[in-house]
Amino acid sequence: MVSKMEIPFLVYLFKDAIWLMTPLFFAAISEMLVEKSGVLNLSLEGIMLISAFTAFAITLQFQNPYLGFLIGSLSGILINIFFYVLFQLIGISQTLAGLSLTIFASGLTFFLFRMMIGYAISPTPPLLKNTIGELAIPYLSDLPFIGIIFFRQNLFAYLLIPLLFFFYIIDNSQIGLKIKTIGEEPAMADSLGIDVYKYRLILIIIQGFLCGAAGSILTTSIYNTFLDNITAGLGFIAITMVILGGWNPIKTFISCFLFGFIYALQFRIQMLGFTWLPYQFTLSLPYVATIIFLVLFGRRYKPPSSLGKTYKRIK
């Protein structure tokens, strides 16, 4: 029996779940396509950190969150191309390249953040005055419950479904078939005239943008500020989403929603003020859930055959 008092709680829980899954899905869906082409990008976390910082800095400077978002997303492309150079041109293993970039990004943002706002060990960051907020859709937003959940959402949340649709189409198109071929048998794909390098580079660029967008959303729309390590493992959780989603766009979407829900729960439980429950337990929920879900469902689907292996054309 759901009492009248609890209904808004559930409604807001769902609303938050959709809102909070946005950055996760942006990162996860782009990682899905990149993994399908056989590249394991562990630099997601680093990209998101840098773009989150860039978006924050630009917004603070120009007081325009949309500009911040755009530049933040573009910075993601830059970092991801750097990742591509590291593994494809220099030949570093993808795992090592991704991890190194993440560590590099964490040092870089740590430094630049202090450079920008103060010399202290833990500076108090300014809140952004202009952020990208909710966008109520006329009429629809007045619907009971559903209006709140679906039509009084953050601008980016409205992009979730188009994005899913877009990736679903790509996945089932001829291009998708070619991408899957690259991820299964890159040498064969290359011999069939599918330019492995070109495809992977294009996917890396798309991913850089989407992942940068995910990072930018964090600062311009969710937290409205920047903190050290603001991503807090979100990039790695996005990679987990792809595994749980079995490299399928719809299942990845569902996994992301599930984790959006966990994040929402985390926020709402704190707001409810369960004093008996240490807040650290709710904060660690996403990480514990990641491990548990990996244990339960992490092995159901086979990853692309050449995932993580860099392809080198023999001339």
Place this chain on the structure above:
Amino acid sequence: MANSDDKILLQTINISKTYPGGIRALDKVSFELKEGEIHALLGENGAGKTTLIKILSGILHPDEGKILYNGVEVAFKNPLDAMSLGIGVVHQHPLLIPNFNVYENLKLYATIIRQRLKIEELTNLLKIFKVEKSVLDKKIADLPSSIRQKIEILKVLLFKPKVLFLDEPTSALTPIEVEELFNILKDLKEEKKSIVFVTHKIKEALKISDRITILRRGKKIATLENKGNLQEDVLATLIVGDTTLKAVSEKVEGLPRNASDEHVLVVEDLHARDDLGIYRLKGFNMKLRRGEILAIVGVAGNGQKELVECLTGLRRFDKGNIRYFNSIYTHIVDFCDVVRKYKVSYITDDRIHTGIARDLDFLTNIMLRDICIEGRGIFIDKKYFVKRAKEMIAKYDIKAPHEKILVNQLSGGNIQKLIVARELEVKPSIIIAEQPTQGLDVKTTIFVRSLLLSAKGDTSILLITYDLEEALSLADRIIIMYDGKNVAEHSSKDIDLKRLSLEMLSGVT
């Protein structure tokens, strides 16, 4: 038969290709293909046949030389360029994606060559190839190798190429299927298609082709008209180049064969599946006697790989057991245990990915087999191994400047010598040798074979090979393997080649 005044469709002039690392795969090869002919390309493994095909189909780019198509010079940037001229290639290892089903694979190919997949054509071809339509929904990985091979050929024919390359197309087919394929090829020839048929089997070349070009170690040796007047042994001499190989076979006959009746390795009723869960071993039996060389021969893909993996603890088996001396194993062999107790060596055929640790140096790689051997202690006696490495380099004629060299700077032949040397130098009681001479040049082949022969007696050798000639020249006994079972056994004294090939190819005894 094609007339000699037919126009030349495709031509190469002085094509050369050197792989990174210095292997000269092709050396100034000029080759021509006439319209409406079947042209056989004959040569040993590593003669440069596949490299030539890859260049003519745009996969590889020649270092020098020209390609002419219809008399016009062309430069293939990628396979698409070749395909758009109507060149279709059936590759040696089917270029099909194991995790896609047949239809997806065909669709992919259609996408790539920018054509539509015509269902009627497909149905028609399936009928000609005697393949069930239901196969379309099956994953390539779940299909037997003969159907895979057919699908690969069908895939290329579907889009009506003007020039057709077939790289060892018969390796996974039964004799009857080969016959069917030949009929299809003859029909295509009637339609004025040009066909290049790559093979190392002289008989097939003689049977199907109008002309034969022979390659040896990257050089063109000859192009001969096949008008029914060519002798098999003449061709064989041209292919191999010298008569040394024969000498080895004769030398083998002279050696004493001192096998005893004690069984050192026994396999009973072995059932095992491959990675995809398909049974590849269906009740295999064998007994290896002390001091003998026992060869297991068969066409590739009949369960040899899985057998070796079961024997060396790399694969679990569902039923049956494997016994090394006194230790019986069910479900899985603890190979570390076997090596420790009985000093068993294993020469793998996957020498680059399995046989060596590529990033490590020569010295480390020769220690590999000693890791498991009993009484080695905790610490490595480096001085001893340095000495041993130096001895090995000298004794086995390994071209390594010193023992600190990284093994990935050695050539394939030298890596194989390293592996053989390492596996022999532990003085094993049993050697499991999986295609020990695959891809080696003639000289190294002879050398490796003589090493195995000289090890015989103290050591029992299980030789797994696809090469009948190798089995005949080395083994005391031969077991024919077909479809996961042992179908026949022969002593080396009474060999009927015809029967042997029949058993190998169709499992009939």
Place this chain on the structure above:
Amino acid sequence: MKVFFKIIKWREKLGVLNVLASILAVGIGMAILVLSLYMCQINISLGLQTIYAGSLGRYNSISETLLRATILALISYGLIISFTAGVWNIGAEGQYIMGAIASTIVCLTLGNILGYFLIPLAMIISVIIGAAWALIPGLLLVKLNINEVLTTLMMNYIAQYILSWLVTGPLQDKTSMFPESPYIPKQAFLPRIIPIYRLNYVSLILLILLAPLIHIVLGKTWFGLSLKILGSSKRTARYAGINVNRTIIISIVISGALAGLAGALEIMGVQYKLRPGIVQGYGYTGIVITLVGNLHPYGALLASVLMASLINGISETCQLFQIPIGLAQILQGIFLITVISLRFLFRFLIEKYSKVYGE
């Protein structure tokens, strides 16, 4: 080109080139440091002098630098073992935190009972807990084939929240206004070499003795050989008869154990109580040190002293000149990126321009 052909002869000395890559990376990092000082409008020689003073210029700074270096080196020694085996344990941070927690709990609960046995016991328990924290992702890797990067990273966050919960809850010092535990008992303080400086015997001995020990294990034992072969190729390891799963578990457990021990040293030799401030990204710095040190214990030893000096020296400089702290963090990122890029670039060039023997 002639110069290049001379370089080609170096292909047999890839080890030398790897060391060169590390040195060059450190050089580039230093150049960037100087550049940053310049950009912050600090007199460069004065800035460098301050860094020197803050790291190795005074007795106290030597003591502090070596203390920090020990902790970084211990983590790095462990990572050498697991990275050599090709196991990407990025969970040293969490294993270090769990080790610190374990030693605090042992010292606080058994402090008055055990006397002389307290220090060894606390260290042993930390080692066990650190190892156990690494065992979980290890088991998930070998039993369920779950990527160890994801699990070890998640477990870092979990460890961090456990720490945060303990110091605000069960272990909190009721008299303190900060989230921290009470001081551990005096008999748990690691014995100092010079009483007024915190550098203690245990840290110094571990710092110096473990490097040759790891070197011997990796270079001279069959176990070390199997780690190397496993790191080079899993298939080859199976082929050689190495028990792959067991070796993976052992390698990750050793790295967890050493990280746990580092946690104990931080509590019993540096902080003397549990507080959130013990989390300083040592796990990640450890990764940098391991890679800059070329997966070699002596390299790691040098790199950790260097890193510790930079962290201490830069932090003093930053306070003095009011420039943003974080220079050390960005430097470590630069070290990492340059060293791996250079190393692979050298390798790439060598493979491209070297001949193959026996053709």
